[in-house]
Amino acid sequence: MSDLITKSAADLAGAISTGNVSAVEVAQAHLDRISAVDDRVHAFLHVDAEGALAAAKAVDAKRAAGETLGPLAGVPLGLKDVMCMQGIPTTCGSKMLEGWRPPYDATVTKRLKDAGVVILGKTNMDEFAMGSSTEHSAYGPTRNPWDLERIPGGSGGGSSACLAAYEAPLAIGTDTGGSIRQPAAVTGTVGVKPTYGAVSRYGLIALASSLDQAGPCARTVLDTALLHSVIAGHDPHDSTSLTDAVPNVVAAAGTRDLSGMRIGVVKELGGEGYQAGVRQRFDEAVTVLTQLGAEIVEVSCPHFDYALAAYYLILPSECSSNLAKFDGMRYGLRAGDDGESSVEQVMARTRAAGFGEEVTRRIILGTYALSAGYYDAFYGSAQKIRTLIQRDFNDAFAKVDVLVSPTAPTTAFKLGEKLDDPLAMYLNDIATIPANLAGTPGMSLPIGLAPEDNLPVGMQIMAPARADERLYAVGGALEAALLAQWGAPLLSQAVSL
Amino acid sequence: MASPEITPADVAHLARLARIDIPTDRLAYYAGQLEVILGSVAKVSEVAGDDVPATSHPQPLTNVFREDEPGQSLTAEQALSGAPSVEDSRFRVPRILDEEA
Numbered sequence: 084m085s086d087l088i089t090k091s092a093a094d095l096a097g098a099i100s101t102g103n104v105s106a107v108e109v110a111q112a113h114l115d116r117i118s119a120v121d122d123r124v125h126a127f128l129h130v131d132a133e134g135a136l137a138a139a140k141a142v143d144a145k146r147a148a149g150e151t152l153g154p155l156a157g158v159p160l161g162l163k164d165v166m167c168m169q170g171i172p173t174t175c176g177s178k179m180l181e182g183w184r185p186p187y188d189a190t191v192t193k194r195l196k197d198a199g200v201v202i203l204g205k206t207n208m209d210e211f212a213m214g215s216s217t218e219h220s221a222y223g224p225t226r227n228p229w230d231l232e233r234i235p236g237g238s239g240g241g242s243s244a245c246l247a248a249y250e251a252p253l254a255i256g257t258d259t260g261g262s263i264r265q266p267a268a269v270t271g272t273v274g275v276k277p278t279y280g281a282v283s284r285y286g287l288i289a290l291a292s293s294l295d296q297a298g299p300c301a302r303t304v305l306d307t308a309l310l311h312s313v314i315a316g317h318d319p320h321d322s323t324s325l326t327d328a329v330p331n332v333v334a335a336a337g338t339r340d341l342s343g344m345r346i347g348v349v350k351e352l353g354g355e356g357y358q359a360g361v362r363q364r365f366d367e368a369v370t371v372l373t374q375l376g377a378e379i380v381e382v383s384c385p386h387f388d389y390a391l392a393a394y395y396l397i398l399p400s401e402c403s404s405n406l407a408k409f410d411g412m413r414y415g416l417r418a419g420d421d422g423e424s425s426v427e428q429v430m431a432r433t434r435a436a437g438f439g440e441e442v443t444r445r446i447i448l449g450t451y452a453l454s455a456g457y458y459d460a461f462y463g464s465a466q467k468i469r470t471l472i473q474r475d476f477n478d479a480f481a482k483v484d485v486l487v488s489p490t491a492p493t494t495a496f497k498l499g500e501k502l503d504d505p506l507a508m509y510l511n512d513i514a515t516i517p518a519n520l521a522g523t524p525g526m527s528l529p530i531g532l533a534p535e536d537n538l539p540v541g542m543q544i545m546a547p548a549r550a551d552e553r554l555y556a557v558g559g560a561l562e563a564a565l566l567a568q569w570g571a572p573l574l575s576q577a578v579s580l
Numbered sequence: 581m582a583s584p585e586i587t588p589a590d591v592a593h594l595a596r597l598a599r600i601d602i603p604t605d606r607l608a609y610y611a612g613q614l615e616v617i618l619g620s621v622a623k624v625s626e627v628a629g630d631d632v633p634a635t636s637h638p639q640p641l642t643n644v645f646r647e648d649e650p651g652q653s654l655t656a657e658q659a660l661s662g663a664p665s666v667e668d669s670r671f672r673v674p675r676i677l678d679e680e681a
Binding site: 183184185186187279280293294319322323325386389391392393395396403407410411412413414415416417420422424425426427428429430431432434435438443444446447448450451454457460461463464465466467468469470471473505506520521522523548 | 584586590591594595596597598599600601602603610613614616617618620621622623624625626627628632633634635636637638639641643644646654658659661662663664665671673674675676
């Protein structure tokens with residue numbers, strides 16, 4: 084195992100820019116690692132070795148020519164398969180898009196390429212980002228590097244697992260209800276869902292347009308901040324893209340003292356239904372925050388108890404509409420076109436053949452929630468809950484600077500354990516969903532191993548909309564304090580592959 | 581709100597609206613799951629009164645216009661590159677007329 088693969092993105096970028104190592108060597112080390120372990124982890128759906136080495140070579144050529152390199156130039160990355168990448172298979176984890184090669188780059192993809200980031204390939208995910216375990220991928224599940232019999236979280240399980248398995252130091256995720264933060268929590272990695280609109284959704288295959296947000300994933304808070312800076316910022320191609328300047332998240336990640344910071348512990352997130360070891364590590368991390376100078380107060384957000392219910396009406400409603408475009412006419416799968424059947428029959432056969440069970444379930448649920456006679460009681464009420472949750476956040480942030488909770492109620496569960504029980508699966512997102520409904524940013528970072536199963540536990544930090552830098556300030560300080568306590572990064576305790 | 585009862589016939593109707601050809605022997609399976617899920621989300625109607633406005637989007641949205649200037653777009657070849665069937669530089673689709681109602 085090459086030393087290069089355990090290094091942080093910041094260290095790799097530094098070594099590449101000073102010429103201590105070439106970007107090609109770094110890319111090759113990660114490609115070799117993928118070859119060695121990904122048959123067991125299955126973090127990648129497609130590896131673009133040729134493209135990665137060409138991108139790395141271009142970075143080395145720039146350096147040789149004396150050009151200044153960007154802060155992540157030459158650093159390898161796993162791109163979630165929900166993001167379009169020109170000419171590279173993009174499936175969104177679905178048979179519906181098997182073999183599809185987008186004719187254009189998503190804005191995120193383009194910004195990564197422009198920054199000299201080396202895209203190693205496309206990472207596995209639950210089909211159309213619907214799930215919390217990656218078991219709903221049409222191409223088979225990804226496995227958690229801590230224990231290959233367990234889930235890596237979802238929907239971005241490929242992105243979280245490639246970090247934990249040292250296949251890449253950086254990855255892109257998308258978070259509609261927790262798909263960046265929950266995978267980070269259960270793999271002992273860091274993931275950030277920025278403020279809604281902070282990162283362009285252009286070329287991100289939509290699940291629920293009012294909830295979807297792309298964000299950075301890495302093994303350290305600083306690396307997520309560096310990646311955040313590369314992908315965030317206004318994009319005229321996305322009408323919901325914020326026009327704000329990108330906050331200085333990299334500087335914030337260097338915070339080591341939290342004096343004067345007021346931190347709220349959310350009463351409704353962390354009690355009943357949360358694993359004992361998760362609660363224990365969370366309480367200990369809150370104590371560390373106090374030692375760093377923060378003032379801790381308990382905050383009540385009473386409508387968070389209704390967030391999951393509202394989410395599972397709003398999300399299916401939006402996705403049933405968004406996924407109507409997969410009809411077998413212009414791209415992707417077409418099934419049952421026998422020359423005799425009507426377009427409507429071919430659409431119905433195509434969608435039956437192309438969509439997996441969870442996608443079908445959510446489309447049917449959304450179609451129901453939006454149908455006449457039920458619209459007000461279900462979708463209308465859910466939208467009112469959304470207002471109440473935003474008010475809860477506003478009230479809380481009038482008293483405190485950030486909120487904290489456990490990211491997920493349990494550590495990584497066993498593959499197959501919740502596959503036949505959609506409701507149990509949905510409960511994984513109970514602590515992460517409120518931020519999506521309100522459009523506020525959230526981070527998950529590792530805070531230790533649960534004593535009962537020795538698996539990673541994550542803390543979620545939530546900030547007001549457009550105050551993403553607070554996540555990095557609190558996360559950076561907590562990470563440094565925990566590292567001093569542990570003596571080595573948490574991931575060094577993962578069973579080696 | 582009482583949680584609604586979902587029958588296999590309901591699922592068949594919804595599947596037709598959503599243009600998904602769900603096999604008949606799977607209708608009862610989905611009906612059972614939908615009933616459980618809807619039963620658990622029905623509590624959304626318990627808290628919000630008439631005085632609470634609905635929120636459809638996390639940020640206040642305004643219409644966004646761009647300058648009406650010619651720009652680069654996909655070529656016909658690029659746009660058709662992922663099509664299941666192409667004829668004369670166009671998407672070829674199954675018959676759309678004479679459909680059953």
